[in-house]
Each structure stands twice: as C-alpha cells, then as structure tokens.
Amino acid sequence: MEYFSEIVRNAIRTVPDWPEPGVQFRDITTALQDRTVFRKLIDAFVHRYHSADIDAIAAVDARGFILGSPLAYELNASFVPVRKKGKLPFDTLVEDYKLEYGTASVELHKDAFKAGHRVVLVDDLIATGGTMLAATRLLRRIGVEIVEVAAMIDLPDLGGSDKLRAEGLSVFTVCQFSDS
Template sequence: MASQDPRIATISSAIRVIPDFPKPGIMFQDITTLLLDPKAFKDTIDLFVERYRDQNISVVAGVEARGFIFGPPIALAIGAKFVPMRKPKKLPGPVISEEYSLEYGTDKIEMHVGAVQAGERALIIDDLIATGGTLSAAIRLLERVEVQVVECACVVELPELKGRERLGDKALFVLVNGS
C-alpha cells in the first residue's frame, strides 16, 4: 500500500462507507464520493500513472463496471490501449470468457477476441478487491491468450476477505485499506 504518500489520506477520506449495503453486515466502500472530489480523483489517477508510466504496459484491462472509470484515464496517460472486461452478453463481437465463483453460484467476465495480442503486457484495474474472484478470472482470461499480467491495481482492498491470496503470484497494488 502507498500509505506514505500524503495524497492517500485525501483519497481515503473521499471514499464514503455505507453500512449494511447491499445487505446486512457489508460495509460498502462507495467510490462515487471520490469521483465528486476532483482533487482526490486526480490524485488517484496520478498515483497509478506514476507507478505504471515506465513499466512498458500496452494494455490496461478494466473490470466492469468501476474499472471502466479508472482504467481509461490511466491508459491514455501511459500510452496504452484500454480493454473492457465485461459481464456476459454485453460485448457485441466474438468474445472469450472466464467463469469464476461467487458467494452463491458463478459469474463470467468476457473480452473481445483480438482485443489483445500474445506477448502484450497488461495491467488489470478495478475499484476494489474483496474475495479476489473477479480479478483472478481476469488474470486467467488474459493469460489464456498469452498476455503477461504485470500487476493488478485497485483503489481499495478489503484485506479481511483475503482476495490477494486468490491472485497466486500476481502482484496487487492498492491505495487504501477498507474496513
């Protein structure tokens, strides 16, 4: 975690926590309030850009839906393409998909066939890592087409849910620990 940077406090204080949403016992980390604060939002993007600018990343893969908020400005700033990783039946062309398990049942993420090429270097971005199921599916999906996943990045981590453990040997960079 990048806690030594003074911008982290600004980012952390801009994230609203909503108790018992979407169900009792969940402390929902609401990043929409971060987006309402131009300084905190810019600081968030800047911290990611500073980290990845010189890592020769050609693909920023954003996980639906909030990875779509952070991924495009990062991709533009580092000179990479943005590839959306979507929920099923949202992309119009041919797709490849990867299934992952949820608390109850399974889900899938999909990516357009041909969006990435073998040998490219990718960053996977999402707003939050909880159990790690979605990010681990994104890693598998990219690796199936021989893309090198450099790192996963999230604004918030819920460390008590141990999502980092599901990422195997993939590095995870987070700005804020949620509660």
C-alpha cells in the same frame, strides 16, 4: 504514498448495511466527485506505470472502467474492457467464477490483445478476488504478460489480494479498509 492513501480513504463514503445487513459498502463516488482526489488518484497510477512499457490497460466491468480509461489515455496504452457476459458483440473468451450463491462470468474479445502484450488489470476494489482472478485467467489464456493487478481499494479481511498473490500476481492498491 501513506499520506495520500489516508486522503483517499477519507474521501470514500462507507455505507453500513448496504446492499444487505452486515455489509460495509465502500462508495467510491465521493472520492471521484472530488476533482483533486480523483486527479491525484489517476496521477498515482500513472506515476507507478509511466516507465513500465505498458501496452494495454484491461479494466473490469464496470467501476474498473472509471480508473482504467484515464490511466490508459495518460499512458498512451490501449484500453480493453473485461465485461460481464453478454455485453460484447464479437467473438469472445468467457471465464466463469463462483459467487457466494451461484456463478458469474466475465468475457473479453478474442482479438483484444496480441500474445506478449504487457497489461495492467484494473478494478475499483479487491474483495474476495473472484472477478479479478477470472479476468487474469482470461488474460493468461490469450498469452499476455500481466504486469500487475491494481485497484483503488483493498479489503484484506476478505482475502482477495492474498489469493491474487498466491497466483503469482503483483498487487497494487492505494488504500485498505479492514474490519478488524
């Protein structure tokens, strides 16, 4: 896995000072555009969960959908989008979370899961962990078992993966980028 992690890291473009000065933006589109890397990336997630009896993949809006959809398909599991507020047309549960300046919300349909479903929560990247933590609170309110939270990239310097682990969650990421 270490060799593969390096392949994925090398396929991700780093854009300095975007969207604002001081930010090192990790652009996953270059990895997705490489069909070999993208296939092996999805295969790595499939291999991890193929025998875990997963009922559903929940994926965070919007880049989590890119990884979550093919993973759900390959596992013969349901795909459930965790959306930004105002994007779902039926009865929803909403969870607010703090941003650096203000708040945001994620939501999911109330009937998306049955209590006890085994779910993997997927996003492209774990930074501060705010969105993933809000999504896990939604999932727990419905009563599902969160098998693991998973992402392509971890930015450990921002502390998100540690916050998720502190909530008792298992965390899987393919590669890390550190500023130190």
